[in-house]
Amino acid sequence: MSLPVIAITVGDPSGVGPEIAVKAARDPHVVGACRPVIYGPHTPEELAAFPAGEVSPASAHAAYAAIVSATNDARAGKVAGIATGPINKEALSKAGYPWKGHTDLLAHLCGVPKVAMMFWSDRLRVVLATVHIPLSEVPAALTTESLLETIRLTAASMPRFGFAAPSLGVAGLNPHAGEHGLLGHEDQDQLMPAVWRAREEGIDVRGPFPADTLFVRASRGEFDAVIACYHDQGLIPVKLLAFGRAVNVTLGLPIVRTSVDHGTALDLAADAGRAATADAGSLVAALDLAVALSSRA
Numbered sequence: 001m002s003l004p005v006i007a008i009t010v011g012d013p014s015g016v017g018p019e020i021a022v023k024a025a026r027d028p029h030v031v032g033a034c035r036p037v038i039y040g041p042h043t044p045e046e047l048a049a050f051p052a053g054e055v056s057p058a059s060a061h062a063a064y065a066a067i068v069s070a071t072n073d074a075r076a077g078k079v080a081g082i083a084t085g086p087i088n089k090e091a092l093s094k095a096g097y098p099w100k101g102h103t104d105l106l107a108h109l110c111g112v113p114k115v116a117m118m119f120w121s122d123r124l125r126v127v128l129a130t131v132h133i134p135l136s137e138v139p140a141a142l143t144t145e146s147l148l149e150t151i152r153l154t155a156a157s158m159p160r161f162g163f164a165a166p167s168l169g170v171a172g173l174n175p176h177a178g179e180h181g182l183l184g185h186e187d188q189d190q191l192m193p194a195v196w197r198a199r200e201e202g203i204d205v206r207g208p209f210p211a212d213t214l215f216v217r218a219s220r221g222e223f224d225a226v227i228a229c230y231h232d233q234g235l236i237p238v239k240l241l242a243f244g245r246a247v248n249v250t251l252g253l254p255i256v257r258t259s260v261d262h263g264t265a266l267d268l269a270a271d272a273g274r275a276a277t278a279d280a281g282s283l284v285a286a287l288d289l290a291v292a293l294s295s296r297a
Contacts, residue, residue: 003035004080004294006287007070010040011085013050014059015264016278018042021085023280030284034291037079040066053270055088060095063087067102071109074255080294081256083286086264089132100132103250106257115252116153118225119235119261120161120289121242124218125225126234127154127251138230139186142173147194150227155203157251158224160296169214169223170195170207171233177208191229244279247286249293256293258286 008025011017018041025036041047041062050059067087073079084102092099099105107115118127129150130141151168158166170191174184181188191208198205207214211228215237218226228234238246239261246261260282268278 003033004291005078006034006036006290006294007073007079007082008036008038008283008287009066009070009082009084010038010042010063011066012056012059012063012088012091012264013041013047014052014054014056014091015086015088015266015269017063017085017087017264018047019269019278020260020280020283023278024083024283024287027280027284030287034080034287036287039070040085053266053268055091055094055266057091057095060088060091060097064092064095064097064105067105068109071106071255074257075110081258081290083283083290084257084259085283086260086262088264088266102248102257102259103131106250106253110253110255112252112254114149114153115250116150118154118157118249118251119238119246120249121238121246123241124215124238125161126215126238127225127227128231128234129227130230132231135230135232139173139190142186142190142229144190144194144197147191147227148197151194151198151203151205152201153252154225154227155198155205160293163224165204166224167222168203168205168225168227169209169218170205170227171211171214171229172208173229175210175212177210244281245285246282247289249289256290258290258293260286 008021010021021038021042070082074082103117116127117131129147130138172187178184178187187208248259250257
């Protein structure tokens with residue numbers, strides 16, 4: 001059998017993305033599992049055009065072009081999936097792009113209305129109900145309908161990860177999941193109705209549960225995935241357990257897209273002018289998962 005072709009986008013060329021892309025593409029494990037193809041500037045000659053370790057609109061433009069090219073090739077069937085390097089949200093904004101990151105950009109490029117960000121690891125899998133918004137805006141954004149859509153999307157996506165009948169847990173927004181309204185009303189008024197409606201549709205989902213114990217329960221195998229209310233609530237536990245080996249996956253796309261679990265590390269890229277010190281482990285894990293997911297399409 002021929003190996004699947006997997007695109008690697010370098011992310012922001014002012015960060016560590018090009019370095020880890022080259023390392024991952026040469027990794028013997030990766031080469032044995034797929035044919036990696038790098039999209040975006042990654043040779044010393046190409047990288048000389050971008051400032052190392054700085055927030056740069058020029059770097060954002062290069063990152064965007066690589067993502068668009070790889071996405072187009074994935075949609076055309078020229079590559080079996082995409083593993084993306086980290087991009088810089090501030091640079092994207094300074095370059096005039098309206099997207100906060102890969103997730104909403106890829107949804108736009110693929111023309112899909114609903115996507116979700118999942119962080120996958122062996123011990124814990126977390127899906128975010130809200131992503132890159134200020135914490136003060138989370139309660140208003142976390143409506144019954146939006147949470148129900150995330151639960152449905154998660155349940156529909158999990159079989160591709162090997163969970164034919166997934167068990168899902170929903171994390172509470174407030175301490176103690178609101179303590180029956182004593183510590184906040186959102187859990188009772190917004191989250192609980194979404195869980196009830198999903199259960200009526202036959203989805204195995206429970207909650208909302210206090211977040212301080214739910215992630216422990218899930219890491220011990222009680223739940224196949226946790227739906228977290230906001231960015232840091234979900235990412236702190238998964239990165240604590242598996243940082244550098246966790247994989248960011250976009251659910252709801254018509255293509256396979258995985259990514260690293262870290263940012264551009266501009267400070268690391270600036271040291272000694274991109275000294276080769278960045279760990280490519282998360283990108284290798286992302287490529288591994290992209291290969292697995294592409295075989296289950």
